[in-house]
Amino acid sequence: GENVEQHPSTLSVQEGDSAVIKCTYSDSASNYFPWYKQELGKGPQLIIDIRSNVGEKKDQRIAVTLNKTAKHFSLHITETQPEDSAVYFCAAHSGGSQGNLIFGKGTKLSVKP
Amino acid sequence: KAGVTQTPRYLIKTRGQQVTLSCSPISGHRSVSWYQQTPGQGLQFLFEYFSETQRNKGNFPGRFSGRQFSNSRSEMNVSTLELGDSALYLCASSFGTSPSNTGELFFGEGSRLTVL
Numbered sequence: 001g002e003n004v005e006q007h008p009s010t011l012s013v014q015e016g017d018s019a020v021i022k023c024t025y026s027d028s029a030s031n032y033f034p035w036y037k038q039e040l041g042k043g044p045q046l047i048i049d050i051r052s053n054v055g056e057k058k059d060q061r062i063a064v065t066l067n068k069t070a071k072h073f074s075l076h077i078t079e080t081q082p083e084d085s086a087v088y089f090c091a092a093h094s095g096g097s098q099g100n101l102i103f104g105k106g107t108k109l110s111v112k113p
Numbered sequence: 114k115a116g117v118t119q120t121p122r123y124l125i126k127t128r129g130q131q132v133t134l135s136c137s138p139i140s141g142h143r144s145v146s147w148y149q150q151t152p153g154q155g156l157q158f159l160f161e162y163f164s165e166t167q168r169n170k171g172n173f174p175g176r177f178s179g180r181q182f183s184n185s186r187s188e189m190n191v192s193t194l195e196l197g198d199s200a201l202y203l204c205a206s207s208f209g210t211s212p213s214n215t216g217e218l219f220f221g222e223g224s225r226l227t228v229l
Contacts, residue, residue: 006155034217043117043203043220044156089156100146100169101218105155 002027004092006104013080014112021107023090024072030092033073034101035064038087047088048075080111115139117221119204125227131192134224138185138206145187146218147179150201159202162187191226199228 003026013019025033031052036044050057050064050073057064061080066073077084087108091101118137126132138145147159158171162181179189185206191198202225205218 036220041222043205043222045220046217049217100158100161100171102158103148103156105153 002030002092002102004090004102004104006090006107008107009105010108010110012110012112015080015082017080019075019077019080019084019109019111021075021088021090021109022072023074023092023104024070025092025102026071027092028068028071032093033064033066034091034093035075036089036091036103038089038106040086044089077109080109082111082113085109085111117204117206117219119202119221119224121224122222123225123227125229126194127229128194128196130194131190132194132226133188133190134202134204134226136187136189136204136206136221138187138204139208139219142206142208142219143185144207145181145185146205146207147187147189148203148205149173150203150223151199156203159189194228196228199226201225 006023034049035047037047038044048059048062048064050066052068061078063076087106089106090104093101120135144163146161148156149159150156159173160167160179161169165181176192181187201223203220203223205220207218
């Protein structure tokens with residue numbers, strides 16, 4: 001089955017700096033890769049996703065890149081702000097109606113003012 | 114539009130007891146998934162229901178079970194509780210048949226279970 005590795009487990013940056021979180025997956029059939037943000041006391045919330053027919057996707061300060069050959073994808077946050085502090089999860093899903101999202105173990109991002 | 118609602122939000126049980134958690138998905142969503150979240154293991158998939166049928170099951174013992182009703186509401190049950198079952202149990206709903214087809218899973222805020 002699918003296995004998703006996520007690094008780093010913790011990340012501390014200064015406000016205004018960029019943050020990068022990386023994930024690798026094992027199942028070459030996976031074709032959907034979402035990123036979720038979980039704030040304290042809340043459930044995870046989708047912030048951006050990418051499908052295997054796209055190499056990069058941007059949404060304001062957030063971008064995700066996908067390298068299908070190497071089976072890894074990354075989340076890039078530019079101009080970080082204190083409200084970006086949260087736990088971020090990557091996930092992978094193989095195609096078809098069966099299967100489910102497999103999540104990485106999460107990255108705790110701290111943005112220092 | 115109301116989000117995913119999970120009840121109860123917090124509960125404390127003792128070893129050997131059983132617990133039932135409830136999830137009301139977003140109106141119109143037919144798929145409900147359950148995840149266990151612990152500090153060391155992240156989000157681990159328990160099972161997924163679609164139109165009252167279990168479509169997928171994660172690698173958890175048979176003590177963990179679930180069901181979905183005709184109105185898409187779902188319950189999960191854990192019997193013979195163990196200390197290691199202490200976790201945040203998250204429910205997520207989606208509209209369509211597959212996350213890769215429909216995109217987004219919408220999560221509830223979870224039910225935090227403590228087993229003493």
